[in-house]
Every structure is written in structure tokens, then in C-alpha cells.
Amino acid sequence: MDLDPGDMPLCYSPDLKTVYVMNYSRPEQEVGVILGDYTRPVDLYRLDNGQRTRVASGIPFITLARWSPDGRYLGIAGGRQLHVLNSDDNSLDPVNKLVNLPSAVFFGWSPDSKTVYVEHDYVVNGAVFNVENHEGLPAYRIKDNFPFFKAMLSDNLFIGTVTHEPSTSETVLMDGEGQVQKSVGAGKFRDVAGNSILQVGKGDFGLAFYADVNTPEGVLLTDRFIYQCQFLPQGGIIYTTPGETGAELNYDLTVVTQKEQKTVKVSGPHFNVWPDGRFVDVCGYRTERLSLPELAVVQQQDCPLYEGEKDKIIACARGAITTYIEYCHRSNNPYDQALKQELSRYCVDTREPVEQVALTDIYEELKSRPALSHLRSVAHHLNGQIKSVEIHGDRAALVAGFSSRHAVIRSDDTDPWSLFRSTAGGWAFETAYEMIKLDGNWYVTGLSTFPRSRERSEIAELTDGFINSCRGDGPAPVRDEQSRQFYEQIRGKEIRAGQIQFWNMSEPHRSSSAEQSKFALVYLYAGEARYELVFSREQNPGLAN
Template identity: 30%
Template sequence: MKRIVFVLFFIFILVGCTQQEIKEGQVYVMKDNNHPEEQLGDMVNIEGRIPFQKYVNESLIDQYDSGRILLTISPNGKEIYFMERVETDNLLQVIKGETREEVIIVKEDINSKEQQVIVENIPFISKIVWNSEGSMVAFGGGGRLTIYDVKNNSVVVEEKLAQDKITNFFWSPTDENKLYSEQLDLANASIYYLDSQKKVEAYETREETYYKGKLDSNYYYGTKWDLANDDTKTVILDKQGKIIKILTSGRFRDAYQKSLVVVGERGFGLYYMPDINASDRIITLTKEYIYDVKFIDDGKIAYTTKAEDIETNLFYLHIVSNTGSELKKLKVHGGSIAVLPDGKSGFISGPKWQRVDFVENKFVEDLDFIEEEEIGELQQIYTTIRGAMTTFYNLELKGEGSRINLQKYFKNTSLPEQWAYFDMEKILQERDAKSQISDFVMEIHLKSYDIGTNNASVTIGVNTRNPYGRGVVMDYAMELIKYQGNWYVTGFSTFPYSPEREEVEEILQEVVEKIQMGKLFSGELANKAITIGQIQFWLSGMAHLAPNVESANSVKVFLQVEGEDIYKLVLEKINHNSWKPIKLTQENLSSL
């Protein structure tokens, strides 16, 4: 009869003259040598690993405040690594989505307390993985990967890594210089060979399965792209790359003993498998977009999603029990989670880092939200832009409309004529909801702004993603006004104060006169009273609103006929200063 002995290695860090090698807490299955080892099958006789470091000296944690976060302890127990926030005004201003922040990573000798900055000006770190020999450590967060060579005291392949937006990564179990990466649209992306400073693209390698996580000392998790079904499978691998067991569809994210979590296509949906030996039992935790997910103390799960309030840029931190039930839901400022090495607490990214006690499932301090005694005009404009663009994209991508939100964020104005509310009403009336997607996630960042007394011109960049494709990346030029203390969007791509707008107005006067005289469009509006309404600039090739007036090659003009009917007049740019009328219709007023 097979004899199984469970040996639990707990790790202790001693701060002092004596150093002790640091290893993760693991549960190993030991077998008698008298019996040949069986091949792994549906029942994987493995207890897995506890991915946390335990330490006796709690001052190692307590000395770090909300501006200094302990990231990892070196496997030899001699150094610690932490990150500190860098205050800068050079960051891209985020209106909606993951905030941008810069940090430095500092290495500190535990005995001498000597410190060294190993890398600067990188995003908030949310994942750290050491290679098999403990000679290199990879830090990741905000789509940026940094690899530090401990032996040579240097950051490696920095330029190549800075070019790629890496969302996940893991080391080869057999090659200390080989690292597998993942990108947003590629579950299996580039492979980096650090000794030769070489990057191999996914299409250049024959490796169909990438290592993504550790199950125990002999077995690993990986992702395999199922080309026939266009699906990504999470699997169990051995060190030689042999697939031992196919677990489930989805991308691997984290593991604790025999449990794991995977995310769905392009990050939408989070699925929890409590036991790899019962892979048919999967708990759906959410269908929403997942910004980050981690196992924490006692096999619980922490993950972040977007908060429902469309006017704020806040997130939810969900803490889930090891049975899959939600224990706590906290509103936080950021979407990234930095779990401290012992798994008992961590920090959330954002304008103010928030420390969370994962044992008690609460904030360590009552610093939940940033107090703003006086909200400036720009912040008020941000609030309107968040609400307006969420309303706009709910219409564009989901076919969902809210007249309450249209009235709350959009308004028609005169002098000059700008009809943002009318535009949104027409989108609501003309969109076909049957072909729309079910969900999306949106980021908005500021590109430029000019604020007057009661008006503002703002250019923003919008990036959307959905479960089925890459989504949309577009820039928008918006005009806003302040009315009775509130800001409203009054025009998209109207550029009311530009010389180009004045030129088009002069041309329109001539065009309208010809229409009234019956010389254009078969005399359809001959002898009719016509008033020129909103003038809007477009890119005809993309059928998209022009982000700047210089790039526009089409103009859409609303004409009010006999004081009631609205027509759409389209002009096309045929040379530098010439516009040709090409369309007059009452149909599809929301499009070009």
C-alpha cells in the first residue's frame, strides 16, 4: 500500500547576522521508493504550493508605510525589494481607467540596511516572480515588465521590454534565462532569452504551450492555444513541456495549493476552480472585466472590477472566500493589487495607495478616499466627460440608451449652433441594438484642454475593449459649456472658434442659396426657408468625427427647413480651400 507523507515547510526570515534561505510554503507528496511512480491522470496526486513567504520579524512589514511597499524577499534571505512612489507632473492624465503612477524599485540589504535603486519611473508593481535559480527577478505592472539580474546587478533587455505591453509572465522551469510573456490580445506572446538578449515572437517558435504558474516543484500551469477552436486552454505541464491534464478554457492567473483562477477572453470574466482534481466544478465569480486578481491569505481571492458610478473613476475590490462566496466589497481608487509576501495584507494602486488587511477584510487605515475640499473646474469637467462618454459608448456599442443621462450630460446651444443633445437623440433612435456587443471596458485620457469662463474645449483619447475583439481607439474633440453650475457637452468636432469653421460658414451661405434657388439636389428644397444649424467636421474614410479640424475632409451640416424639418447636408473637401456638396437627406442623421 502506498505510504504518503506530507511535509510542510514554513519559512522564517531572521533579521540579524544569521541569514536563512527563503522558500515558499509548500506541501509535498512523498512516495516510497519501493513503488514505481505512477503517471499523472485525471486524479493529480499533488497538494500544490502556498505562494507566500512567512516571517517571524513583523517589523519587516511594519516599517513600510503607504508610500513604501515591500515587494519580495530574495530566495537567499539577504535582500528585500520594495517600491516607492515618485511624484511627477509628466504622467498622462487619466480621466477614466487605471491611473498612471510612477515608482522606483529599491533593493535593501537586510543586515547593513544599504539601499540601491535598481529601476526608476515604471508603473505600479503588481506581480513579482523569481527564476528557478534565484538569480533573476521579474517585476510587472501597468503593462510594463522589468527584469533584474541579481548576479550582475543590472536591469536586462530594458529597451525590448519597454516596447511590449506585457500583461502576464512566468519563467521557464528548466532555463533560468528564459521567460514567457502574455499580452492583452495574445495569451502566448513573446519569449525572452536573457543570456543572448533575444526576443522570439510567438509565430517564430514551435512552442504551443507557455508556462504561466507553478503547481509544485515538478509540475506547472500553462496556457495552450487551441487553434482549431480558437480557444485558450489552461493546462498542467511537467518540466519537459508535456501536457499532463487539460483543465479549462481561459487564461491562467494565479494558484493556491490545488485551486486556481482563470480569466476569460481579453480579461472579461473570472472563474475559480477550487480543486484541479474536480476540473468540471468551476465557480463563475463575475462576468465583468478583471483588472487584477490574486490569491491571498488562507486561499481567499482578491480581484478588482470597475465601480458602477459612471461619473467617478473608482473600482471595486472584491474579497472572496475559498468556497467562492463574496466576503467583502470595498470601493478603491485603483485596479492593481500588490500583495505583501506573506499574503496577509496588500496595497491597491491609485492616487493614494490604500492598504488592505486580507485577514480582517478591511482597510488598515481610514484613508478610503481622497478628500477634495474644493473640486476644481477641470475635475468637474472630468465628471461630465465620464458620464457623457459612457452614455455615448453604451449607445454606440451596446445599443442601450438613457434619456435621463442624455439630459444630464448633453445640451444644444446657439451662437454658435452646437447640437450635442440632438446628436445623441438621433443615435438613440437610429442604432440597431440587435448587433451590439454585450459588454465593454473603456479608458479615457486627457490630450489637451482650454478652459474659459463658462466654456471649455477638450480633446480626449478613448480606448475600448470587449470580449470579442480589440475594440476601438479614437480621439474626440469636445466643446463644453457651464450652465447653472453644471458642465454639459454641447458639441463634438464643431471647432467653433477655428478659421476653418469660418471658411466653411462662408461656403455654406452660397450652397444654401443655390439649394433655395433649386440649383442643387434636384430642387428638393427650392423656395424653402432654410436655417443653418450645427456644423460638424468628419473623417470620411473612417466615417468618424474628426479629432482636429486640420485633418477633416468632410463636413456634416444640419439644416432646419421651414422651422421644423431637419436635413443632413454633407460637403466633401476636394482641395485645400474647396468644399463640394455631395449629399442632402433626412435619413441616418446620426452618421455621415
């Protein structure tokens, strides 16, 4: 192969005359990742007869490439997007767009090469797409619950998936007509080599290896969240999982062979194995090429996701949110000192220009949360994306969106296969951090405080007016009797204002937008006591201690 610098060989054409390679797109845009799953854009080229032809630009890093049985179409998936390339004319079908599919994480071909069977992020049999008429149907429009083809096992025997409900799947053996012949086991099919297959569990937690589908007795390789997995061309298994949590963005790449199992730290969650099995390229914040199966570094060059202070700010936010989530999923109550010490690596209480107590707020919230005895502490995963970042000298404001996924398994359940039968749950939320730089390090000092917003200025002005009322002889600027009583308690005392937070109240939670918040919560200090002054968009302020 005559490769350009940066080329990553993806696959050969069925006649072995053409090789397809990808190379990172230039210039690249920021990926916006804080932690969890992410990808980088690539361009796809075909190399044949000494010619180099670009057939796709700016598509996500390709993690799965499979030819149709007739060798005419190449399906390429990555970054939750699926494209189908017609090798006759190099035309490219964006399947997600054509089928109105929000995500495509895996796919298989029908025996006649006309249909692509697509797996959605949360629906194993998620959609079908016809490559001839360029049309398809998402799962909710498919009336019949028929098996989906996922891979060929032999001449007239195929691997397929059936669903009993949208998120519960079973891998089966099928004939060419789509008739189920035998069940292999619960889980989501990922790869086949000979008679061996790989499967992942509910919510992508757990990786199972079946040496022979005809006598299916699986071996659980890991119970961690799986980003990507496959068989190696020269034998063995390769997969990626989340690395250590904290300020650094880390991932683990593992290779399992008959001789040994080896794990190394890498900079990204996804990879591409060369067709000849000599190397693996990692899609991350470094350009990484490792030898196989040794996992020795062949090429490595830093390609930072962010520059300068922005990188440090995002690292702090990453550490703060991962620490918070780890303690949210704990199965027992933490030691006070250990919890506060861990939080203080990323959060701090400050006094200028007003008192802000992010460290205390998070500490008190986590201390009051009950331990989740029904969850395994390792069975959760967090993705995070930046919504906005503003930097003003030694102050910054960051808003980020997160999605958390977990396997609902009791911590006293020691059966490793529970991951393949459990319920996968999760939630999505947004967080707004006010941050400060102290002694060269960034810390979170405010939660949903929005320091430079118009709403913050308005609430500060209203708070000053309330404090001035307390110092005078005017009537209480509140409506309810309880607030009037508190007003009388602090009236005439020396009062100072503390942090201002913005909240929403469908279920009380800190708002990710000052503009869309429904309430503002202000800490007032009078002597040794702390009070909470609440401003509503619909009502006058109330006071509570």
C-alpha cells in the same frame, strides 16, 4: 522592515535577507486617463543590511513580481510592461523594448531560469525572452507552437498554456521538459496556491477558481472584466473589477475567503498585496492602504488626477461616453424619456453663439441603433485616454481616444462558462467634444465641432457666403441637380446657420480632427425646416433636407 513613508513592500529575496519596495515617483506626470485601466509611475528600491538602493525609476506600478527558480532574476510587471532585474548587479532589462512587444500583461519562468514566457494583451503565448543574452522573439516570429511555462506546481510539475489560435488558450499541466500531461481548462492562467489556480476568460471577462487542478471543476467567481487577481498569502482571493459607470472614476476591490465575500469601492484598478498578507495598497487617485482580509481603511489621502475645472470637464466627458457605450450595448430598446433624461446629465442643446445640438444628435443616434440581442450587456469594458484639452473660460474642447472590448455572447445564453469559450471583440475610436459651463456644471454641447480651429472659421465664412447667395439672385453655388432643387426651395427665406461638424467618410463618422476631416456638415434652419449643408474638400457644397 524599516520602511520610509509611502513604501509599499513588494517581495522578499529567496534568502529572506532583502526586501524590495516601491514608492510613487516624484514629481508625477498626468496619467491622461478618462476611464478604465491606468497606472502610476513608481521607483523600485532594495533594502538590505540597513541600506536603501534605488534599482528602477519611473516604471509602472508593479502588479506581479516573480523570482526565477534559481533566485537570481526578479521579473516585475505592471502597466503592460515587463522588466527583469538581475539581483547580482541591479541591472534592469526592459523586455518590451528588447523584444519589440507592445504589451506584456503576464509572464512565467522556465525551469532552468533562462527564459521568460510572456503573455501579450491579445496573444496568450506572446513572446519569449532569454535573460542571459538579453534577446527574445515575439509570437509572430516563433515557428513552433510549443507550450509556455507559467508557474511551478511541484518539483517536476508545472502550469503552462497552449494556444489553438492567437486569442484562444488552454491551461495545462506540464513536466519539466515541456511535455503536456493533462488539460485543466479553457482560459488564461493567473495564479497558483498549492493545487489551486485562478483563470480569467476571453478578453479578461470572468474569473474562475479551480480548487484542485488534478480534479478540475471550476467555480465562476464573477463574469465582470478583471483588471487584476491573485491568491492572498493567508488564504483567500483578491481581485478588481470596474465600478459603477458615470462621472466618477470607480473600481471594485473584492476579497473572497472561506467565511465571506466583501467588496469595497476603490480609486484604482490595480493593487499590491504585502508579502505578509496584512495590507493591500491600491494604485489610484487616492493613496489607499486597506487591511486584509477586512478591507478596512488604514491610510487614505487624496491624490487627484486633475485639478480644478479640468477635473470637472473630464468627469463630464466620462459620464457622456459611458452613458453612450452603455446604451450601445443594450439588449433591448430604451424608453425615450429614460434615455433622454440620462443623456441630459452630461449633454445639452444650446443656442449661443449658434445652435448646437449634442443632446439631440446623441439621442437620435442611440434611438436609431438596433438593440444588440447577441451581446450580454455586462460583458463589455471601455478604456479612455485624453488626447488634448483646451479651456477658455466657460468653454472647453476635449479630444479623447477610446478602446472598447466586449465578449460576443448571446443575451439568451445563460451558461456562465461561455465567457471562457466566446469570441472577444472590440473597436477603437476617438471623440471630440465641445463643452460649455452652465450654472456651475459642464456639459457636452457639440460633437466634432472644433470651436477654435481654423477650419471652423473657414466653414463659417463659406456658410455665410452660401446664405447670402440664397438671399440674392445669383446662380446656385452647388453642382448636382438635387441640391439645386433644395436651393430653390430655401431661396428667399430667412435662413440661419447652426452647428458645424467635421466628418470622415471611409465609413461615415465624426472626425476627431478638423484638420484631417474630409467633409463639414452645417445645419441650416429655414422656418420650421432643418437642412444639412455639406462642404467637401474636393467638391462644392451640396444640400440635403
